[in-house]
Amino acid sequence: xxxxxxxxxxxxxxxxxxxxxxxxxxxxxxxxxxxxxxxxxxxxxxxxxxxxxxxxxxxxxxxxxxxxxxxxxxxxxxxxx
Numbered sequence: 001x002x003x004x005x006x007x008x009x010x011x012x013x014x015x016x017x018x019x020x021x022x023x024x025x026x027x028x029x030x031x032x033x034x035x036x037x038x039x040x041x042x043x044x045x046x047x048x049x050x051x052x053x054x055x056x057x058x059x060x061x062x063x064x065x066x067x068x069x070x071x072x073x074x075x076x077x078x079x080x081x
Contacts, residue, residue: 013050017043 002009024040031039049055054062060075068074 010050010053013046017046017050021047 004012021040021043024043025038027038029039030036031041045056063074063078064070064072
């Protein structure tokens with residue numbers, strides 16, 4: 001993966017998400033209509049991406065070249081809501 005000033009972009013992303021999470025916790029605004037103590041749940045997708053090392057586009061390509069068998073129409077079935 002890429003590097004900036006000797007720091008891997010993956011490490012930079014991990015640090016950035018950690019800073020954002022700490023900020024949202026410190027802010028202390030309830031999330032989900034007051035059902036959650038803060039808004040850190042908004043970072044879940046980013047945290048998953050950083051942990052896996054894959055961007056959402058990488059996941060789509062894995063499906064496209066794998067279980068979707070090159071059928072791009074499957075994206076609508078899988079990602080529509």
